[in-house]
Amino acid sequence: MRSKNVKVVGILFIVLTTAVFSSLKPQAIPEVPEFSVNRGFYESIFDVIVSSQTPNAVIKYTLDCSDPRTSPNALTQNSPATIRIDPESTLGQRAKTPGVTLRACTMVSDSLSESITHTYLFLNKIGTLSPDGIKPGSSWPNPGSTNGQFIDYGMDPNVLNNPQYSSLIDDALLSVPTISIATDLKNLFDPATGIYMNSDGDGIEWERPSSIELINPDGSEGFQINAGIRIRGGWSRHGDCPKHAFRLFFRSEYGKAKLKFPLFGSEGVDEFDKIDLRTSQNYAWSYPGHMGEYNIMNRDVFSRDLQREIGRPYTRSRYYHLYIDGYYWGLFQTQERSDARFAASYFGGKTEDYDVVKVTGWWDPNSYTITATDGNLDTWRVVWNLCVSGFQTNTNYFRLQGLNPDGTISPTYKVLIDLDNLIDYMLIIFFAGNYDSPTSKFGGDQGPNNFFGIYNRNGIDGFKFFAHDAEHSLRTTGGEGPGTGLYENRVNIQGMSVGGFSGFHPQWLHHRLSSNIEYRIRFADHVYKHFFNQGRMTPQKATELFLSRANEIKMAIIGESARWGDTYLNPMGTKELWQWAIDDIVNNYFPYRTEIVLNQLKQVYLYPAINPPVFKNNDQEILTSSIEIEPGYLLKLQNPNGTTGAIQYTTNGQDPRLLGGSISSSAFDGGDQIEFPVNATTVIKARINNGTTWSALHEIILFTGEEIGNLIITEIHYHTLDSIVVGNTINDNKFEILALKKIGRTTITIS
16 A cells, blocks of 8 residues: 555656646747738738737737837737738828838747738839928938938929829839838937937947848849848948948847848859948938039949959849838948858858958048958968068068969968959059049048958968949049049059058058069059950940949939939939939040050059060951860961060960060960961960060960860869878868869860
């Protein structure tokens, strides 16, 4: 009997304990709500049914863009909830805006799901619900100067009612995708804590929760994600600017840890920790005193696109219309942020592998200084020390490239600078006439500004530099402040100086490197590649690239004009004014700029006085860097300098000029002119030599269509020295090996 009682007590104890712990378990998070109507563009009032698969669920929702999980204005209905979508309605403290933003979560007892947002845009209400100069609701700040921040509202009737545009407003607002930001108005406009009303606030303490939606006008898949939002920018943060830019942060504390969406299609990656949402702020209709009549919304993105076109890493962009809490805010563009996460996404490795150097101190032009936003400044300081010593001899020049003093590969040195990237980066600065980066004419070119440098401490390719903030560029007449327009000379900056390491920037590095003859000939080779023979900085190619972006927004600019065209300009900014500014660059900048910069480069000996050989076939000049030919193709090389110098060329892919300036033993002397047949795929490299003077390199690849399929990879050796390296004396990344085998009978040129 006793033993039975003990057993019973034990059983009861277990049951009671289980019950107690069961009561202490947290409730499962409810399923997020589902919406019967997807976000997008609509014309008539309709109902949305919001439901949850979680039993006994209540739908908690807002219509004023605040988060339903915490908002005092949240409404509730049992699931399924029927909610009217009406842009004229003020239910739930919403303002009358042309966008109705429905944010909802599922509630069971005290447990809440993540909130989901759907914005419904009524473009047929864009005029009546966005009256010029009138705030959309009582909770919005008054127009004019409020809390030191200038606020501007409305769609200008001079655009909306103009027969030239009135029938195109919908087309304009549907011509590019839309981004909708939804957040509690206090997060933006509270005098004490709102990020828009305190636009100079920087850092995570000035980050606010929000919802971000991408809405495609063709109905294709977009996204919605909860994210953090900050004001982005430098000098443009000041209160006279009513149209600020943003930075969006994707963190697990808001919901999903990353945005997983191909923002740039196949052009870029499809995962993001952050993204910039920028807009033109110099030379913009919404910006005071900065020559808004020259607004094109394409200056900055042109330089970054150009960096792409010449084969260098770059930050990507797409154009969007932006709505904030259902109210149209104008034309914006995304831009990738060139930080360690960006680098790891595109170059591989971990974020911890990277140093990122940029400029800080935007709030005080006299305090601009470099900082490491990721990693440290140690390697950048090594580069600085080499700069201080100078590059008159090749020792430091080679050291930047991870080479021994004699130019041979070093097993111990790391590559510090990607010199080809630096050269192309500087050519973009020169060609665009950018006088605000990487040093600024506004500060007398005495310090750094607007540059990013990224270095992989485990890599072998050195610091890379990224075109950034090129708004003070592509000017035909005197620009804002100290700009001089078409003849802007950023090649030879009189009075440029750097007071110390804290002001060290890539143009100072280039300036110091220019004393080295090997760097100068390397620079000249890049100039010839980009400035001649349909290179990307020739008038035709530069114009094509520029217009490719202008054409993307030639309709969308009507929306920007209606929203911001009357802010500071009188007469207001219109599509015609935008087109005039576009035509000004096409007709008065690109046709002349290439030759102007070329002459500037010649004046400082960054381009030789003699020109490279010309390539011809049947007396027709060849203007491309590669062509497909049939065996027996006749290639003619001509010296365009008359009797000055002689052609030196190779057919084995090697440079006819050796280090130091002598002629390679593999080079052929072509005199003033030579013609020969080409029977197999061949790389021709040619220069003009005149004593100690060499022209830039002219290179062409002639393809005869070999069976590349007969070339196979037989082995891959990854980190081949791992088993024998002790410590860090050898960078094993320099010893990755591919083993190739030719299995056919015909010759294959793999250079």
